[in-house]
Amino acid sequence: MLNAGLIVSKKAREIIGDEILKEVFEEAKLSYVAEMGDYIIDDVKNNELKALLVVSENGRERWMEDIDQKLGISPLAILIIPPTWFKDKSKKYVFTLLMAYSLRIELMDLAYRVQPTATSSVSRRSLLKLKTYEYKPYPALFDEVHAEREINRAIESCPQGLIVKAPEGPSVGYPERCSVCGYCSASSYLGYLEIPTATTDQVVSFINVIVRYYEDKQAALLFTDSIIDEVPEGIFPFLMPCTAGVHDSFVLASYAAGITPIVHVSSKCGSRDIALKRLDELPSHFPGTSFTISKAKDDEELKRTLLSIKLTQLSRSEIPLDVILQRSRRRALLIWSIEEMSKKVKLNEDDVVPEVYNVEVDPNKCVLCGVCVRACQMLVPELKGNNTLELSYNIPYCIGSQRCVRNCPEKAVVVTGFAKISDLKKKVVNKAEVAKCRFCGKPLGSEKIKTKVDTLLIQYGFAGTAQYTDVCNECKQKILTKIWLEKLLSGKK
Numbered sequence: 319m320l321n322a323g324l325i326v327s328k329k330a331r332e333i334i335g336d337e338i339l340k341e342v343f344e345e346a347k348l349s350y351v352a353e354m355g356d357y358i359i360d361d362v363k364n365n366e367l368k369a370l371l372v373v374s375e376n377g378r379e380r381w382m383e384d385i386d387q388k389l390g391i392s393p394l395a396i397l398i399i400p401p402t403w404f405k406d407k408s409k410k411y412v413f414t415l416l417m418a419y420s421l422r423i424e425l426m427d428l429a430y431r432v433q434p435t436a437t438s439s440v441s442r443r444s445l446l447k448l449k450t451y452e453y454k455p456y457p458a459l460f461d462e463v464h465a466e467r468e469i470n471r472a473i474e475s476c477p478q479g480l481i482v483k484a485p486e487g488p489s490v491g492y493p494e495r496c497s498v499c500g501y502c503s504a505s506s507y508l509g510y511l512e513i514p515t516a517t518t519d520q521v522v523s524f525i526n527v528i529v530r531y532y533e534d535k536q537a538a539l540l541f542t543d544s545i546i547d548e549v550p551e552g553i554f555p556f557l558m559p560c561t562a563g564v565h566d567s568f569v570l571a572s573y574a575a576g577i578t579p580i581v582h583v584s585s586k587c588g589s590r591d592i593a594l595k596r597l598d599e600l601p602s603h604f605p606g607t608s609f610t611i612s613k614a615k616d617d618e619e620l621k622r623t624l625l626s627i628k629l630t631q632l633s634r635s636e637i638p639l640d641v642i643l644q645r646s647r648r649r650a651l652l653i654w655s656i657e658e659m660s661k662k663v664k665l666n667e668d669d670v671v672p673e674v675y676n677v678e679v680d681p682n683k684c685v686l687c688g689v690c691v692r693a694c695q696m697l698v699p700e701l702k703g704n705n706t707l708e709l710s711y712n713i714p715y716c717i718g719s720q721r722c723v724r725n726c727p728e729k730a731v732v733v734t735g736f737a738k739i740s741d742l743k744k745k746v747v748n749k750a751e752v753a754k755c756r757f758c759g760k761p762l763g764s765e766k767i768k769t770k771v772d773t774l775l776i777q778y779g780f781a782g783t784a785q786y787t788d789v790c791n792e793c794k795q796k797i798l799t800k801i802w803l804e805k806l807l808s809g810k811k
Contacts, residue, residue, distance in 0.1 A: 319424040320395065322369040323350030324416075325358060330373040330401035338413050346420035354379065362389055368430075369395040369423040373416075375402070386434075386453070393453045394429035394515055397422065402548050403555065410532060411551050418527040418554060425523060428514040431458045435494040455515045455559050456496040457503045460647075463487040463510040465695045467719035475505040477592050487511070499589035500563020504596055507673060507717040509565060509648030516558040518648055521568050522637050524556055525575050529634045536629035539572045542620075543593070544584035550624055553580075562593040566601060566673065567652040569611050573604045574655035574662075576634035580623060582614040601672060605656060606665030606739045632662050646696070646715055649674075653714045656742060667740035675718035676737035677711050679747035683730035684709065686750050686764035690722035690731055698722075700744075705752055707764045712744045713737055755790035762790060 324342065326334065331353050343351040350365045352358065354374065359381060362370070368391060372379070377398055385391045397419060404412045434451040463469065464487065472488035473481045481502055482491035488511055490496050500513040509518050528537050532552075540546075540555045541564045549555055554577075558564070561583050569579040581600060583593040594615060603610050612627055614620035635658050637651070644650040652674070659665065677698070686707050690699045698716045701709050714737075722731045750764040762768065771787050786794055 320369040320427055321349050321365070321367050322346075322371065322420065322424045322426075323352075323362065323365060323367045324348055324371045324420055325350075325352055325354055325373070327354050327374040327376065327401065329375055330404070333401045333404050334373070334412055334416065338409060338416065341413060342416045342420055346417055346424070348420055359388060362391070367391065369426045370397070371419050371423045372396060372398045373401055373404075374398060375400055392426075392429045392432070394432060394455050395423065395426040397426075397515075397557070399555075399557070400545055400547070405548075407551050410535070414528060414531040415554055417531055418524045421523050421527055422520045425517065425520045426515065428458055428460065428512055428517055429455070432456060432514050433493065454493060454496060455498050455513055456490045456493045457498075457500060457511045457563075458514050459484075459487050459489055460510050460512045460517070463508065465508065465717070465719070466721070467695075467717050468506060468508050468510065471506055472502045472511050475502045477501060481511075497560075497589050497592075499560045499592045500558070501589075501592050501596055504563045504565045505599075506565070507649055508646055509567070513559060513563045516556070516563060518565075518567075518642050518651065521556070522571070522639070522642055522651070524554070525572055525577060526636045528554055528577055529575050529636050533634050536578075536631065537576075538578040538580055538627065538629055540580045540582060541568070542582040542584065543587050544582075544617075546620070552629065553624060560587060560589050560593055562589055562596040564596065564600065565648055567648040567655065569600060570604060570655035570659075571637055571651050573609055573611070573630065573632075574635065574658040575637060576630060576632040578612070578627065578630045580612040580614065580620075580627065582620045582623075583616065584620075585616045585618075604659060605671045606667065606669040607659065607663055649715055649717070653742065656739065665739050668738055670736040670738055671742065672736060673717070674714060674737045674742065675716040676713060676734045676741045677716055677722065677747075678732050678734050679709065679711070680730045680732075681748040683728045684726075684748045685728055685730075685766040685770050686748055687727065687767050689725050689727060693721040693725040695719065695721065703749075703752065704761075707750050707752055708746050709748045710744050710746045714742045753788060755793055756788050757793040758790060760790040760792075762788070 339351055386393055434453050437452040469483055469488050480490050480492050480496055481488050503511045503513050536552055538553045540553050541561050542555055543558055543560045561581055564581055572579040583597055587593050597613050601611055612623050614623045641650050641654045686709050688701045691701045696715050696717055698712050718733055720733050723733055750766045753762045753765045753768040768787050775783050
């Protein structure tokens with residue numbers, strides 16, 4: 319977490335009040351809180367701040383223009399929100415929204431993995447300040463990822479073809495040309511390619527703050543790419559560079575936590591076409607329920623939505639942080655959402671879950687050789703057992719790579735399409751007795767694969783060899799050595 323501070327304009331301080339500012343400072347464990355003034359630069363430097371939340375009616379202030387040169391703070395690690403969001407609101411709402419953004423900026427560490435790019439336009443003013451570069455919140459890799467399907471998805475999804483394959487996973491090959499729409503991140507299964515100013519960690523933290531501090535009131539989480547002048551009480555805006563970066567798991571997790579999600583594409587969005595495409599791809603409802611996901615395609619539609627939306631009355635649930643610490647990340651968040659919602663309402667188990675794939679295995683063809691287990695990068699299939707071998711598939715984590723299908727020597731595996739809610743479980747797809755060495759009892763593999771090998775050996779004229787398929791290598795070596803010695807001794811006689 320970054321060393322973060324909160325800076326407010328005089329007007330913002332009057333609206334929010336010193337009492338709430340003090341409470342947020344203490345609760346969020348901020349390093350600094352102050353009203354804007356000439357001393358800010360020195361204070362920020364002395365407190366060694368690396369992230370700032372600024373509440374100001376003026377937007378980006380003059381002193382922020384060369385803050386990266388003076389203080390080494392990335393401009394991407396500065397969030398600016400208007401004081402109008404807090405005007406005429408309850409103390410609980412003001413405190414919650416300010417807390418949500420304060421904790422969010424502490425999670426801006428990914429912004430420091432983004433490198434400055436050559437500026438698209440050079441002005442006289444920028445040249446005088448030696449500014450020939452700019453910072454873009456282009457997607458950055460959260461951690462190494464080697465899942466082939468995940469990497470290919472990111473590469474194929476970029477509308478400009480800018481994603482390339484690197485040793486650690488996908489990355490933006492030409493950051494200066496990136497439109498920072500975030501579509502590559504939103505289209506992913508696991509979410510390793512993150513928008514640095516709107517990461518999975520930040521979304522989960524934002525949701526949990528609303529659950530924790532606004533617990534007895536209805537609330538909505540508004541994903542938006544623009545600063546709206548005014549928002550009604552209970553609507554919590556989550557600013558993003560572009561809502562093309564909203565992942566399915568974000569909206570489902572919001573609903574499961576008891577907060578109504580709204581996704582808004584502003585009329586001025588710079589990547590409007592791809593944002594609208596992503597809006598259409600997002601689920602229209604929470605799987606298995608009638609709870610709709612509100613989508614506003616422009617500013618006018620958002621106004622109508624905010625006036626007419628019915629907020630959910632579901633009980634609140636915090637998202638456990640260990641969910642997104644799993645290797646499957648956003649997939650784990652999506653599965654948590656469905657499991658959590660099933661505790662609150664009865665789900666229609668015939669409803670499908672987009673981007674989660676179902677796998678069927680023909681037990682008459684499968685010999686439990688374990689090739690699918692070794693081929694799957696998501697660890698979906700599992701083979702285990704002592705006297706009886708069981709092959710199971712953990713369907714919720716299947717991303718449809720079909721590596722098990724391509725590698726199965728018996729052609730026994732088929733990906734049938736998106737999974738239904740009833741399929742979201744670990745299921746045993748085949749089982750067989752374990753073949754053991756007839757001399758020492760050492761496990762050799764499934765009886766099915768032994769029978770298959772016996773058949774092939776006889777078919778190709780190796781019937782003599784077939785009599786040894788129920789013997790382990792060590793015992794087989796002893797037998798062959800004995801036969802060799804007997805032949806050697808009989809030859810000497």
